[in-house]
Amino acid sequence: MVVKLTMKVGIPRALLFYKFFPMWTTFFRELGVKVIVSPNTTKQIKTESVKHAPDEDCYSTKLYFGHVMAIKDEVDYLFIPRFGSSHKTNVSCPKFIGLAEVLQSMFPDLPPIIMPFYSTAKSGHGKRRLIYLIFSIGFKFTKNPFRIIKAARRAYKEQKVHYENLILDEKTLHKWEQTEYLLNNFLSPEEGERPIKIALVGHSYVLNDDFASLNIQQILKEHGVDYITSEQLPRSLVEKQMDKLDYNLYFDYEREILGTIMHFIERKSIDGIIHLIIFSCGPDSITGEMAARYAQRDPSVPLLQLTFDELTSETGLETRIEAFLDLSRRRKK
Amino acid sequence: MMSITYPHFGSLTYLFEIFLNELGRYDIVKPKNPSRKTAIIGSRHSPEFICTPFKIVLGTFMESIEAGAYELVMGGFQAHCRFGYYWPVLKMILEDLGYDFRFIILDQTNPVEFLRVLKNDVSDNLKLFQILKTLRIVWNKFCCIELVDKLLSRYRAVEFDKGSSELVAEKAFKLIVEEKGIRNIKDLKKKLPGLFEKEVSKDTKVNPLKVAIIGEIYVVLEPSLNLEIHKRLNELGVIVDTPVSLRNYVDFEGIFNPFKKSHKQITLRKAKHYLEHSCGGDAQASIGDTILYKEKDWDGMVHLYPFTCMPEIISKSILPQISKEHNMPVISLTIDEQTGEAGFQTRLEAFVDLLERKKESNCK
Numbered sequence: 175m176v177v178k179l180t181m182k183v184g185i186p187r188a189l190l191f192y193k194f195f196p197m198w199t200t201f202f203r204e205l206g207v208k209v210i211v212s213p214n215t216t217k218q219i220k221t222e223s224v225k226h227a228p229d230e231d232c233y234s235t236k237l238y239f240g241h242v243m244a245i246k247d248e249v250d251y252l253f254i255p256r257f258g259s260s261h262k263t264n265v266s267c268p269k270f271i272g273l274a275e276v277l278q279s280m281f282p283d284l285p286p287i288i289m290p291f292y293s294t295a296k297s298g299h300g301k302r303r304l305i306y307l308i309f310s311i312g313f314k315f316t317k318n319p320f321r322i323i324k325a326a327r328r329a330y331k332e333q334k335v336h337y338e339n340l341i342l343d344e345k346t347l348h349k350w351e352q353t354e355y356l357l358n359n360f361l362s363p364e365e366g367e368r369p370i371k372i373a374l375v376g377h378s379y380v381l382n383d384d385f386a387s388l389n390i391q392q393i394l395k396e397h398g399v400d401y402i403t404s405e406q407l408p409r410s411l412v413e414k415q416m417d418k419l420d421y422n423l424y425f426d427y428e429r430e431i432l433g434t435i436m437h438f439i440e441r442k443s444i445d446g447i448i449h450l451i452i453f454s455c456g457p458d459s460i461t462g463e464m465a466a467r468y469a470q471r472d473p474s475v476p477l478l479q480l481t482f483d484e485l486t487s488e489t490g491l492e493t494r495i496e497a498f499l500d501l502s503r504r505r506k507k
Numbered sequence: 508m509m510s511i512t513y514p515h516f517g518s519l520t521y522l523f524e525i526f527l528n529e530l531g532r533y534d535i536v537k538p539k540n541p542s543r544k545t546a547i548i549g550s551r552h553s554p555e556f557i558c559t560p561f562k563i564v565l566g567t568f569m570e571s572i573e574a575g576a577y578e579l580v581m582g583g584f585q586a587h588c589r590f591g592y593y594w595p596v597l598k599m600i601l602e603d604l605g606y607d608f609r610f611i612i613l614d615q616t617n618p619v620e621f622l623r624v625l626k627n628d629v630s631d632n633l634k635l636f637q638i639l640k641t642l643r644i645v646w647n648k649f650c651c652i653e654l655v656d657k658l659l660s661r662y663r664a665v666e667f668d669k670g671s672s673e674l675v676a677e678k679a680f681k682l683i684v685e686e687k688g689i690r691n692i693k694d695l696k697k698k699l700p701g702l703f704e705k706e707v708s709k710d711t712k713v714n715p716l717k718v719a720i721i722g723e724i725y726v727v728l729e730p731s732l733n734l735e736i737h738k739r740l741n742e743l744g745v746i747v748d749t750p751v752s753l754r755n756y757v758d759f760e761g762i763f764n765p766f767k768k769s770h771k772q773i774t775l776r777k778a779k780h781y782l783e784h785s786c787g788g789d790a791q792a793s794i795g796d797t798i799l800y801k802e803k804d805w806d807g808m809v810h811l812y813p814f815t816c817m818p819e820i821i822s823k824s825i826l827p828q829i830s831k832e833h834n835m836p837v838i839s840l841t842i843d844e845q846t847g848e849a850g851f852q853t854r855l856e857a858f859v860d861l862l863e864r865k866k867e868s869n870c871k
Contacts, residue, residue: 228824268587268786272821279828421595424585456817460592463554
């Protein structure tokens with residue numbers, strides 16, 4: 175089937191893109207739209223971000239502005255969803271809801287923004303709302319309803335496959351924790367030495383943005399560390415930890431972060447936890463404090479909290495990670 | 508029973524006291540007015556970039572516990588805001604500091620739970636109808652307190668003898684706290700405007716500017732945090748009003764009177780074009796109020812929010828557009844415990860000067 179690629183939809187590679195990219199890109203591609211995703215974060219994008227974004231936003235939100243600026247001239251539409259939450263009661267960061275309208279208000283010359291609003295917790299949205307959104311977006315680009323349905327189905331499937339590949343099942347996780355089994359096979363540890371195991375915890379848009387996190391995954395790889403990210407932890411284990419709290423942690427993505435930290439503090443099965451915090455992130459200020467206090471109360475697994483912003487230097491970061499890894503190695507012995 | 512305390516919250520502190528008294532609790536440790544020292548000890552133990560109200564609440568609680576309080580009463584909810592997390596984090600921090608205390612949480616998202624906590628934990632097993640009766644009295648007294656606040660920031664701007672309206676307000680607060688019986692309270696509410704009119708000598712010649720204060724509720728209503736901005740503006744000869752109120756969260760009149768449109772509903776409708784969906788806090792209300800006050804022909808808006816407040820940063824980013832489209836001057840001020848008095852005063856004076864000049868040029 176030959177599709178004439180005419181319309182171009184731009185999606186900034188920041189914030190929720192890292193969680194939902196299979197769904198979003200597949201949906202538009204299947205509709206016969208050319209999807210333009212902004213490039214990986216570079217220094218230039220960062221400079222643009224700092225110039226354009228409101229000065230009190232968190233670093234990740236600032237980067238979003240830079241990504242929008244990078245693609246705004248080459249696209250017909252920008253896709254910036256207003257995402258409330260997908261959970262019955264738990265919500266997510268308010269920035270996700272306000273972002274589209276803030277951009278529209280601050281930069282009136284932007285291309286038209288497609289901003290579907292979806293929120294289960296506060297507005298009680300469900301399947302019906304999702305179908306409505308799918309069609310209201312789809313009819314902008316095609317007149318064929320069957321094509322829209324097909325695109326939505328594929329998008330959903332892609333997202334599901336993405337989650338299946340990403341999230342470990344409990345068995346694999348258990349095996350990784352208890353035995354010599356390695357998750358990442360890039361290692362060449364020295365003879366007779368078991369590589370240390372670390373949990374890398376943070377928002378998906380920090381973990382996967384190599385520029386924002388100053389290549390922390392690469393640094394860990396170079397030091398021969400076998401790591402697991404908080405994205406990979408099974409949701410059932412996270413929920414199990416959350417049930418133990420005497421309050422409800424109602425920011426949905428923070429549950430993943432605090433749940434992972436609490437899980438490993440309880441199991442004591444790994445050598446260290448690295449928690450990536452974004453400067454002036456509201457939810458992180460809460461979970462960061464809680465994680466630090468839980469780790470203090472049960473100090474069997476060391477916890478390193480790193481705060482990132484546009485001024486964090488790579489050398490300082492590397493030194494701290496090296497010191498932390500040395501500490502973990504010594505504790506292991 | 509152990510002695511009970513609550514956070515300091517502007518003139519609503521009177522309300523909390525009334526509430527507990529009505530529920531039969533007289534063993535109250537009254538929270539002190541937050542001072543510089545409160546902010547310092549609060550921020551010493553707080554998370555790094557938490558919003559400012561948290562630091563003040565922590566400091567207040569530490570002072571109250573040291574003064575002998577055991578039960579700490581706080582609100583809680585689930586929304587796009589960090590307020591609902593205050594008590595779990597406070598609890599951990601205070602526990603780690605080695606204090607002995609108990610939290611009582613009034614979660615307004617769940618009315619049944621709210622009443623249950625009031626019945627079992629706060630009061631000494633009062634009957635349900637007694638609690639409902641209490642709520643009715645408290646609501647009416649709340650309306651009175653709000654009215655006094657409103658009158659005070661209106662009369663203080665035009666008073667002849669400096670400080671006379673504050674004396675009247677203090678007297679009025681005392682009357683409200685002591686008044687018994689629902690009918691008397693309702694009568695008192697009707698008498699309050701007359702009280703101010705009679706006892707404050709007004710400067711009738713001036714034609715004062717009118718400025719409304721919007722923003723995050725705690726910063727707007729807590730004078731020790733916002734450096735008494737109402738008073739400062741009044742002293743510059745400006746009449747001040749604030750639409751920010753507890754009503755935006757708990758509105759009994761709105762629930763029981765389906766024909767009356769609450770202030771919140773009106774502002775949300777106005778804000779819809781700019782910020783369609785609620786993103787927590789008072790973000791939508793701030794935007795809606797700016798448009799509303801322009802229509803009422805007020806002169807300017809002061810937008811206050813605590814440092815790193817998530818919802819208000821959104822409204823702060825959108826407010827310039829509204830200011831431009833509706834020709835309404837808006838000044839956004841970030842408040843935290845480090846805010847300096849002199850810089851704050853200068854900016855307010857400059858803003859008021861600007862408004863005066865704008866008004867003059869409009870008259871010509």
